[in-house]
Amino acid sequence: MSATDPTTSALLKALLTAQGGYVSDGELARQTGGAREDVRCRLEPLQSEGFRFERVANRGYRLTQKPTSLNAWATAAFLLGQEEIPELIFLSSIDSTNDHAARLLAQNYDAPFFVVTNEQTKGRGRMGRKWHSPPSRNLYLSFASRPRVKQDRIRHFTLWMGARIARDLGQWLGVNIGLKWPNDLYYEGRKLGGMLTETRGDADTVRQLIFGIGLNVNQRRKDWPAELGDSATSLREIIGQSLDLNRANARLIESVWSAYGHFAAGSIRRPFEDLWPGLDALRGRSIRAEMGGEVYSGIASGLDDGGSLIVKTGSGKLIALHAGNVRLTTTV
Numbered sequence: 001m002s003a004t005d006p007t008t009s010a011l012l013k014a015l016l017t018a019q020g021g022y023v024s025d026g027e028l029a030r031q032t033g034g035a036r037e038d039v040r041c042r043l044e045p046l047q048s049e050g051f052r053f054e055r056v057a058n059r060g061y062r063l064t065q066k067p068t069s070l071n072a073w074a075t076a077a078f079l080l081g082q083e084e085i086p087e088l089i090f091l092s093s094i095d096s097t098n099d100h101a102a103r104l105l106a107q108n109y110d111a112p113f114f115v116v117t118n119e120q121t122k123g124r125g126r127m128g129r130k131w132h133s134p135p136s137r138n139l140y141l142s143f144a145s146r147p148r149v150k151q152d153r154i155r156h157f158t159l160w161m162g163a164r165i166a167r168d169l170g171q172w173l174g175v176n177i178g179l180k181w182p183n184d185l186y187y188e189g190r191k192l193g194g195m196l197t198e199t200r201g202d203a204d205t206v207r208q209l210i211f212g213i214g215l216n217v218n219q220r221r222k223d224w225p226a227e228l229g230d231s232a233t234s235l236r237e238i239i240g241q242s243l244d245l246n247r248a249n250a251r252l253i254e255s256v257w258s259a260y261g262h263f264a265a266g267s268i269r270r271p272f273e274d275l276w277p278g279l280d281a282l283r284g285r286s287i288r289a290e291m292g293g294e295v296y297s298g299i300a301s302g303l304d305d306g307g308s309l310i311v312k313t314g315s316g317k318l319i320a321l322h323a324g325n326v327r328l329t330t331t332v
């Protein structure tokens with residue numbers, strides 16, 4: 001997908017914001033800082049990206065068609081006015097955005113950057129699982145950086161990112177999105193998204209960080225493979241209508257970038273502790289957890305200082321799980 005330029009993005013933003021209404025030639029020319037004739041030239045390349053415009057004398061231009069799949073121009077337009085976002089690498093299809101980001105980091109590509117794709121052919125989840133990644137319905141992206149932070153600071157990283165993303169998306173859509181420890185975005189007992197953080201470094205320091213997130217946006221229940229049908233959800237199912245994929249992409253990118261900025265700037269422990277209780281989808285629920293080949297059943301009882309999940313077993317014993325797989329054993 002092609003690189004974007006801010007002037008064309010500003011034109012597109014004005015037309016997208018008008019939601020099919022007309023924007024006057026004068027107003028659009030103001031966005032380009034140039035002549036009215038410039039507007040037509042600027043809009044032309046967007047035709048090959050799936051945008052269609054109509055011009056009516058004395059009224060101006062309006063958008064009659066926009067791409068429904070992920071599009072660099074539309075995302076850039078929705079991001080306009082946000083604080084500076086690192087490079088966005090848009091791909092129409094890739095094996096896995098995490099794998100592509102790792103390859104770029106290995107080639108000394110300038111970081112930070114985002115890799116965003118319309119579909120993944122080998123999307124990966126935790127524990128070697130597959131991440132279902134069909135085209136044009138959901139979001140799949142990875143953020144890559146070279147942070148040089150102490151290993152112990154990374155412990156809360158994925159939970160922190162998830163907490164901020166759950167909060168930001170929830171505020172945007174006016175719903176309560178939660179987190180299921182350790183890395184799932186959750187809504188009413190169903191998985192809305194998953195996160196996969198991968199790092200490289202030495203014993204002390206993390207030198208490469210890749211944060212991948214898959215967010216189900218417009219997937220419908222009937223579109224899921226049978227094994228996921230009962231356990232997954234999407235933003236569309238939550239709010240009852242489909243979303244503009246590029247608008248959602250911009251919100252997600254903004255949220256990831258802002259959360260990472262706070263992480264990079266210093267301690268996230270306090271802000272994380274403030275956010276977490278309101279988002280914890282497991283607290284007080286009966287769960288079954290597996291860690292290191294052992295199975296534990298009990299009540300999820302929050303996190304300890306290191307970000308481990310505390311499980312209160314039937315005998316009243318408290319067990320801290322630092323990694324593993326958790327299933328709810330009762331429904332709300």
Ligand code: BTN
Pocket residue numbers: 095096097098099120122123124125126127129131139140141142183184193194195196212213214215
């Ligand atoms: C999980 O819930 O197990 C984590 C899922 C992470 C999926 C995302 S999609 C973008 C990035 N690329 C991948 O291959 N995986 C992550």
